[in-house]
Amino acid sequence: MIFDHRTYRCRPGTIKKQTALYEENGLAAQVRHLGEPLLYAATETGDVNSYVHIWVYENAGDRETKRAAMQADPDWQHYMKLSAEAGYLTEQENKILTPAPFFTLKK
Numbered sequence: 001m002i003f004d005h006r007t008y009r010c011r012p013g014t015i016k017k018q019t020a021l022y023e024e025n026g027l028a029a030q031v032r033h034l035g036e037p038l039l040y041a042a043t044e045t046g047d048v049n050s051y052v053h054i055w056v057y058e059n060a061g062d063r064e065t066k067r068a069a070m071q072a073d074p075d076w077q078h079y080m081k082l083s084a085e086a087g088y089l090t091e092q093e094n095k096i097l098t099p100a101p102f103f104t105l106k107k
Contacts, residue, residue, distance in 0.1 A: 009091040018088035026079035033070035
């Protein structure tokens with residue numbers, strides 16, 4: 001199992017607009033291909049212009065297959081176009097994490 005930890009940073013004052021744009025136009029397509037995220041959260045302290053989401057995959061091949069299908073989805077492409085046009089996002093950081101030997105994901 002691997003975890004895809006993604007942090008996105010928005011221009012100050014635009015995080016609510018970005019997450020609303022995603023909820024309205026991107027969420028359904030992403031969940032359709034990747035399943036439900038383990039976590040989707042806005043930062044409350046620290047960099048308050050950022051949000052994080054974590055997706056769970058069986059392995060790198062599973063991630064690659066699912067993300068390729070999502071990228072090919074016209075609904076996802078539409079969302080990406082709207083997001084780019086809005087210009088709310090300023091930075092993205094991705095990390096692939098592997099669980100510690102003693103960690104068990106509770107569903």
